[in-house]
Amino acid sequence: MITPSALKELVDFDGQGHSVLSVYLNTDLTQHSKEERRLALKQMLEPLREGGADVTRVTKFFDQKYDWQSKGVAVFTCASLKFWRELRLAVPVLDYASVDDKPNVRLLTDLLDEYERYAVALVDRDHARFFVMQLGEIEEFAYELPATPGRHKQGGWSAARYQRHIETLALQNLKQAAQLTNDFFKSQNCSRLLLAGTGDTLAQFRGLLPKPLRESIAGEFPLDIETPASRVLSKAREIQERVERAHELALVEQVNTAARKKRPTATLGLADTLNALMERAVYTLVVASDWRTKGFACDHCGYLSAQRLATCPLCSHSMRSVDRIVDLAVRRAIELGSRVELVHASAANKLKEWGGIGALLRY
Ligand SMILES: [Zn+2]
Numbered sequence: 191m192i193t194p195s196a197l198k199e200l201v202d203f204d205g206q207g208h209s210v211l212s213v214y215l216n217t218d219l220t221q222h223s224k225e226e227r228r229l230a231l232k233q234m235l236e237p238l239r240e241g242g243a244d245v246t247r248v249t250k251f252f253d254q255k256y257d258w259q260s261k262g263v264a265v266f267t268c269a270s271l272k273f274w275r276e277l278r279l280a281v282p283v284l285d286y287a288s289v290d291d292k293p294n295v296r297l298l299t300d301l302l303d304e305y306e307r308y309a310v311a312l313v314d315r316d317h318a319r320f321f322v323m324q325l326g327e328i329e330e331f332a333y334e335l336p337a338t339p340g341r342h343k344q345g346g347w348s349a350a351r352y353q354r355h356i357e358t359l360a361l362q363n364l365k366q367a368a369q370l371t372n373d374f375f376k377s378q379n380c381s382r383l384l385l386a387g388t389g390d391t392l393a394q395f396r397g398l399l400p401k402p403l404r405e406s407i408a409g410e411f412p413l414d415i416e417t418p419a420s421r422v423l424s425k426a427r428e429i430q431e432r433v434e435r436a437h438e439l440a441l442v443e444q445v446n447t448a449a450r451k452k453r454p455t456a457t458l459g460l461a462d463t464l465n466a467l468m469e470r471a472v473y474t475l476v477v478a479s480d481w482r483t484k485g486f487a488c489d490h491c492g493y494l495s496a497q498r499l500a501t502c503p504l505c506s507h508s509m510r511s512v513d514r515i516v517d518l519a520v521r522r523a524i525e526l527g528s529r530v531e532l533v534h535a536s537a538a539n540k541l542k543e544w545g546g547i548g549a550l551l552r553y
Pocket of ligand 1: 502503507
């Protein structure tokens with residue numbers, strides 16, 4: 191998990207005049223082959239030869255040390271100051287590399303923004319367990335429910351009275367668990383809550399949560415209190431996926447609506463979107479994750495175009511045809527401080543019907 195202290199260390203690191211190379215690589219082998227990823231890395235590092243020793247360090251890391259087990263990797267290196275940090279991420283990242291005077295954490299903070307922090311409360315009549323899920327990873331936090339006295343049957347009690355006694359204790363426990371959940375959710379800065387547990391208990395537990403917290407519930411699922419954290423994670427991720435897909439679909443619809451207004455505040459299609467990008471007007475670039483097309487680029491000033499132009503309209507150098515114009519557009523958007531959202535599945539299909547790429551504009 192990316193801890194706040196690890197992030198702060200990166201933000202605070204000062205290259206003291208030495209260059210710092212930051213590299214993000216999507217290493218999701220469920221979507222790409224290792225060879226393709228190695229090639230992407232090579233192409234990304236090619237223009238950054240000025241990074242010298244750092245480029246060598248990163249190349250070596252991916253060639254010799256990295257085990258290709260995570261879906262994304264972020265590396266920050268400053269060989270001159272013997273600085274090296276690698277982060278293995280359980281979620282894919284956009285490919286990006288840059289040389290700056292400090293670590294470029296932009297994509298990392300974007301990821302933290304995009305993947306909300308989920309709290310998971312797993313309860314039964316006697317216990318509660320709490321987890322935080324972020325960026326595809328889960329961490330359990332140990333919380334003890336205060337011991338409830340009087341579990342034992344007192345002499346002379348009828349079975350019915352004992353049963354009522356047990357019910358009262360269970361309710362007390364659930365009330366305490368609800369209070370703890372509320373405290374946990376707030377102290378962990380979570381934005382969504384998932385509830386897990388067994389049938390009746392879950393419904394009762396939900397009813398005991400404060401109203402504002404109930405509104406943060408993103409989903410519920412049946413689960414035994416003893417379930418290992420890895421299984422809690424996979425159930426929680428299923429729900430998170432659904433939330434994300436819904437968000438992506440809404441975003442694509444938003445772009446479409448805004449692009450068709452009389453005074454459009456969004457673009458659809460490569461030509462208009464690249465124009466907006468070149469004018470630095472893109473707030474959020476939205477791209478169908480599996481969409482590729484050809485385009486034209488000026489190597490001299492970075493101008494990108496959907497149309498074949500002999501010379502660059504900005505600097506008059508010659509333009510060349512490129513296979514991966516979308517990757518160049520994504521890279522440019524990141525450089526210009528725009529947000530980039532890759533959309534998947536049905537949102538991607540919808541966007542492809544409308545041109546594969548679009549953008550919400552700044553103004
Ligand atoms: Zn140019």
